[in-house]
Amino acid sequence: MSGDPIYTEMIIEYSRNPSNYGKIEDAHIKRHDSNPLCGDSIDLYLNIDDKKISDVKFDGKGCAICMACSSVLTEMIKGKSLEDVKKFEKDELLSELGLEHLIKTSPVRIKCALLSLKALKFGIYSYFADKMNDIESAGNLKEEAANLY
Amino acid sequence: MIKIQANTYSLEEIRSHFPVLNRRVRDDKRLVYLDNAATTQKPNQVIDAITDYYQNHNSNIHRAVHALAEESTEAFEATRDKIAKFLNIQNREEIIFVRGTTEAINLVAYSWGRDNVQKGDIVVTTEYEHHSNIVPWQVLTQETGAELKYINIDDNGELMLEQLDEYLATGKVKLVAISHVSNVLGTITDIHNVIKKCKNVGVKVLVDGAQAVPHMKVDIDNLDCDFYAFSAHKMLGPTGVGILWARKDILENMKPFQGGGDMIREVHKYETTWNDLPYKFEAGTPNVADVICFAAAIDYLAKIGMDNVRNHEIELTKYALEKMSKVKGLTIYGPKDPQKASGVISFNFNDVHPHDVATIIDKNGVAIRSGHHCAQVLMEKLNVAATNRASFYIYTTKEEVDTLIDSLEQVAKVFKL
The missing domain is CATH 3.40.640.10 (Type I PLP-dependent aspartate aminotransferase-like (Major domain))
Structure with missing residues (x-):
């Protein structure tokens, strides 16, 4: 195969052994999302303590790209403050796995890559609105999530 | 394969009527179009x-x-x-x-x-x-x-x-x-x-x-x-x-x-x-x-005759099922008797998600469908999130079926199976 690689060692490895895979019982935030066209379907669980992501897990079914990106995303945000997570951008996630090219080369597969990020942004949007009464941040997050892909 | 009869077309003639079958895709690979259940290609006569x-x-x-x-x-x-x-x-x-x-x-x-x-x-x-x-x-x-x-x-x-x-x-x-x-x-x-x-x-x-x-x-x-x-x-x-x-x-x-x-x-x-x-x-x-x-x-x-269309698909499906049943890690869904099915084969390859299979073999020019095929009720029944689906038509050849199966080796290699 030539061109921009998708199936790197790292992606295959994460898809075989995803990080932070599982459920958090009674999680503070639980968000489900799916890509209707390809059948990726995940649940993201978050616990928030002291305005930080104290724990995060995900489970569900998805392709290698979806599994790898969900794994890396959970690794990247664990322990981060909500303020940092609010500003977290898709390029940070994609570059971590060398998948920036997907934005241009594969409008279909970019959805697999960003599904968990979409779930994250939607998930904390409701937290900002309901628990922190930060309507402006919530509005921005919601808009960002809706326009992610 | 379609029998050559005086009043119909040979497989070679049929293929010559479909300009898109000459397409090269991705890295200059010959197009192997196996997504006919989604939509078929069009012959010059229609165009x-x-x-x-x-x-x-x-x-x-x-x-x-x-x-x-x-x-x-x-x-x-x-x-x-x-x-x-x-x-x-x-x-x-x-x-x-x-x-x-x-x-x-x-x-x-x-x-x-x-x-x-x-x-x-x-x-x-x-x-x-x-x-x-x-x-x-x-x-x-x-x-x-x-x-x-x-x-x-x-x-x-x-x-x-x-x-x-x-x-x-x-x-x-x-x-x-x-x-x-x-x-x-x-x-x-x-x-x-x-x-x-x-x-x-x-x-x-x-x-x-x-x-x-x-x-x-x-x-x-x-x-x-x-x-x-x-x-x-x-x-x-x-x-x-x-x-x-x-x-x-x-x-x-x-x-x-x-x-x-x-x-x-x-x-x-x-x-x-x-x-x-x-x-x-x-x-x-x-x-x-x-x-x-x-x-x-x-x-x-x-002109081809629907009985010939059917027979061509039966023969291809039989050929494909025989070869695919020998591929390690391949699960085929649906009837294994070509007489009981049309030219559609749904499968999964080991535990590789169908989207990954489809993306990898697409690099080889092979076009199949992956996903739930607008049949999520059936996917739930089969207890899978999605399947791969190869579907044949009048212009499909045994060589194309071979290319599909060979391409699965590429998937095995990438996923170290």
């Missing part, structure tokens, strides 16, 4: 017919008296006659042009369903339906308070028809909406048996023939169902043309689906009388160009 129509005849139909309007109207209606002949339909006015199979089924659900299905009634469908033959019935039954029941499938991907007997025995069933051929498993429904069971107790049957008419001889008169729906684009024709066939006596008693031009006889300020069949159900300017060039697709298939 030329579209060009000819727009270059020489383009006009609206059924009203104006000028030369082009007459030519277009005549050609449009000629397609209706051609369909009648192709499917052995006795009354041409029972053939209604719509946008596709989905619209045909929705037309029945709205126009017939809302007047004939009430609270307490049952509508029966099956686990292997396309969403287009599930969702309209969900909407209808939820709206009316009727109940939606499913005929389940067994481990071979065949319907458990004894469940139909149980449903029919309640005396509450108003309609059975069922696929002639499953779009995911390729299973051919024992449709004569289903229709006979329903006729015996006066229950109406709608057949989704989207995956049947392109692949085998279908005789509507002999089938004796009540509604039959299919699409042109899955049988060499253009997109945007679907056909609903329904019995005249049923259509006459149905209210129109949409109001507008062409479906009226007289319009007054507060009342309208409907046009005759089939126009009562064809409101607005139809897809004139594509209906007209659909005739070229029917001519093409008629």
Whole structure:
């Protein structure tokens, strides 16, 4: 195969052994999302303590790209403050796995890559609105999530 | 493979009629198009017919008296006659042009369903339906308070028809909406048996023939169902043309689906009388160009002969199933007997997600479908998120099947299987 690689060692490895895979019982935030066209379907669980992501897990079914990106995303945000997570951008996630090219080369597969990020942004949007009464941040997050892909 | 007969085409000739099959894709790989259950490619005969129509005849139909309007109207209606002949339909006015199979089924659900299905009634469908033959019935039954029941499938991907007997025995069933051929498993429904069971107790049957008419001889008169729906684009024709066939006596008693031009006889300020069949159900300017060039697709298939189309697919499916059953880690869903299925093979490769399989073999030029195939109810039944689906047609070769199977090695390599 030539061109921009998708199936790197790292992606295959994460898809075989995803990080932070599982459920958090009674999680503070639980968000489900799916890509209707390809059948990726995940649940993201978050616990928030002291305005930080104290724990995060995900489970569900998805392709290698979806599994790898969900794994890396959970690794990247664990322990981060909500303020940092609010500003977290898709390029940070994609570059971590060398998948920036997907934005241009594969409008279909970019959805697999960003599904968990979409779930994250939607998930904390409701937290900002309901628990922190930060309507402006919530509005921005919601808009960002809706326009992610 | 298709037998070379004096009055038909050889496989090589057939392939030469489809310009897109010469395409090179991705890294200059020869296109191996195995997504025919989604849509088929179009031969020059159909492409030329579209060009000819727009270059020489383009006009609206059924009203104006000028030369082009007459030519277009005549050609449009000629397609209706051609369909009648192709499917052995006795009354041409029972053939209604719509946008596709989905619209045909929705037309029945709205126009017939809302007047004939009430609270307490049952509508029966099956686990292997396309969403287009599930969702309209969900909407209808939820709206009316009727109940939606499913005929389940067994481990071979065949319907458990004894469940139909149980449903029919309640005396509450108003309609059975069922696929002639499953779009995911390729299973051919024992449709004569289903229709006979329903006729015996006066229950109406709608057949989704989207995956049947392109692949085998279908005789509507002999089938004796009540509604039959299919699409042109899955049988060499253009997109945007679907056909609903329904019995005249049923259509006459149905209210129109949409109001507008062409479906009226007289319009007054507060009342309208409907046009005759089939126009009562064809409101607005139809897809004139594509209906007209659909005739070229029917001519093409008629020239090959539907028995030859079917035999070609049986041989390819047999070949593919034999070879695929030897591939380690390959799970095939649906009937393993090519006589019981059309040229559709759904599979999973080890635990690799179908989207990853499809992306990797696409680099080799192989086009298959991966996903839930608009059949999530079936995916739940099979307990998978998605499958890969390779589907064949008249131009598919054994070499292309080989390329598909060889490409799976690439997947194994990438995923270190």
